[in-house]
Amino acid sequence: MALAGPLVFRIGYSLYARTKLGYLFYKRQMKKARERYPHGHSIPQPVMFNGVKILPIPVLSNNYSYLVIDTHSSTAAAIDPSDPLAVQVRTPPLPRRGRSPAPRGPAPRPPAREIDRGIDPLRRAGVSDAEGWGDGTRPLSPSHSRGATLGDHSGGNMALRRRYGSCRVYGSACDAIPELTNPLSDKETVTVGQLCFKALFTPGHTVGHMVYLLDGKPFEGPACLFSGDLLFLSGCGRIFEGTPETMLASLDTAADLAEDTLLWPGHEYALDCLTFASLLELENPVLEQKLQWANQQRLEKRSTCPSTIGEEKEYNPFLRTHCWELHRALGLQRLRGEDWDSFRARVLKEVRHRKDLYKAN
Numbered sequence: 001m002a003l004a005g006p007l008v009f010r011i012g013y014s015l016y017a018r019t020k021l022g023y024l025f026y027k028r029q030m031k032k033a034r035e036r037y038p039h040g041h042s043i044p045q046p047v048m049f050n051g052v053k054i055l056p057i058p059v060l061s062n063n064y065s066y067l068v069i070d071t072h073s074s075t076a077a078a079i080d081p082s083d084p085l086a087v088q089v090r091t092p093p094l095p096r097r098g099r100s101p102a103p104r105g106p107a108p109r110p111p112a113r114e115i116d117r118g119i120d121p122l123r124r125a126g127v128s129d130a131e132g133w134g135d136g137t138r139p140l141s142p143s144h145s146r147g148a149t150l151g152d153h154s155g156g157n158m159a160l161r162r163r164y165g166s167c168r169v170y171g172s173a174c175d176a177i178p179e180l181t182n183p184l185s186d187k188e189t190v191t192v193g194q195l196c197f198k199a200l201f202t203p204g205h206t207v208g209h210m211v212y213l214l215d216g217k218p219f220e221g222p223a224c225l226f227s228g229d230l231l232f233l234s235g236c237g238r239i240f241e242g243t244p245e246t247m248l249a250s251l252d253t254a255a256d257l258a259e260d261t262l263l264w265p266g267h268e269y270a271l272d273c274l275t276f277a278s279l280l281e282l283e284n285p286v287l288e289q290k291l292q293w294a295n296q297q298r299l300e301k302r303s304t305c306p307s308t309i310g311e312e313k314e315y316n317p318f319l320r321t322h323c324w325e326l327h328r329a330l331g332l333q334r335l336r337g338e339d340w341d342s343f344r345a346r347v348l349k350e351v352r353h354r355k356d357l358y359k360a361n
Contacts (some may be wrong), residue, residue, distance in 0.1 A: 030083050033060045042268055042303040042352040049221035051194065052214075052262070056303055059083040062268045064305065066226060068195060068214060075193030079212060080266055114278045170199070174208025184210065194218050202254070204247030205229040205237035211254070213261075222260040225309070230254060232265040233307045234290070235273030236318040238356070244349040248321065248341065251348075255319050259310030270294045270304035276358050277317050278331045280351070287315035321347040330354075 040058035047054045055067040059082050066079040120339075157169050157179040170190055173183035184190070186201035196215040203209055206229075214224040229237035231254050239247050254263075274291040281287055290311070297304050313319050320326050321344040327333065330350050334343040 001355065029060060033083075033346055034085065037061070041187075041301075043301055044303050045305075045308065047262070049216065049219040052156070052216075052219045052221070054224060056264065056305055058268070058303065064264070064266055064268065064303075068224075070193035070195050073193040075195065077192055077197065079194055080228065081157065081159075088277050102161055115207075152213065156304070172199075172201070172208035172210045174203075175206060178199055200253055202230045202244035202250035204250045207241040210236075213257070222262050222308075224257060224262045224264060224306070225257060226264045226266075227254065228266040229319070231263060231312070231316075232267055232273055233263065233270040233294075233304055234277050234312070234316045235269050235355070236286075236316075236352070239352060244345040244352070245341075248345045251318055254309065255313060257309050259313070261309040262306040263309060263312060264306050266347060268304065271298045273355075274315070276355055277315055279358075280317055281315075281325055282329075284315060284325070286311075317351050321345075321351070326351070 012039070018175060019022050037058070041061060042058040044056040046056070051070065053069045053071055055069070057065040057067060059065050063080070063082055065081050065083070066077075068077040068079065070076070082188065127285050157177070161167055161169065161179040161181075168181045169179045169353050170182045170184055171177035171180050173185060182190070184199040186199065188199050190197045190199065196218070198213045198215070200213060201209075208230065209230060211228055211230050212226045216223045225231075230250055231237075235246070236251060242250075271291075271294050274287065274294050277287055278284075278291055294304050317326055327347060330347065332343075332347055332350060334340070
């Protein structure tokens, strides 16, 4: 699609994200991905802090959903739940109150009739107690929706709401997120159990794109950024509904976070993005080492997330628009009288353009 040019690509994207035809295409994608990757496209690497567990769940062909569990209260946040079945299958169960711990081993694939009835993946994962999601156990379902009627990041919202009316769906007030119950504004916080998320408005990929920052202090751990389509390991999202200037400001929002902040992206693009970055900075030893590591991870079908914001600043070209090494590689110089951020936006535009061409070829 990218070969036909940016305009045609955006028209196709708009049809995908905002129409019934797009929803049908999404359903077809989901069916094909389930057949091709019955156990998910990657082997996830859960992370556990003192009282919180983060479960990356590979869905579709390269997406990630996340289940963030407050283990003290058995309360969970489902982030980008695009495929409820995949979330259900890939999530290791927690013990339920008054019951023996679940046996080890992969979870059985549920019968199709349970999918049709919209069985909640969170309950089947064992996150809730034996009574289900009562008044004191309310799952959070933030979405990095692409403004879709049902998009590849929020396709599971309907199933969650259909099964549990008390399930709240949070997301950008600027996007048409399916089943949205609680629209959010920039820097608004949401608390679920002891989980505290801050919504950060990061337009550029879409006009209403948001990312979610989990406060790690209550769990004596680092903050966690669930970055959707803003930031990937060594990459960033396409600029669909914004400008290089707006995307630069959004990327700066992420770059300004603490360096030990864990980055949980919406896609498994690491190998592709690192390979591209290595073509720009031929003498970056940190980048070279990360690329070797990612190659090994992907050979073993292992997930490459999380990284950290500090690491990304060392090798992600979209966070290095201030670096002269990148300027030299691109053959760009700051013009006389040119505002610094305007120059950085021009650098970002060039990097994004080259990445689009690299992906197309």
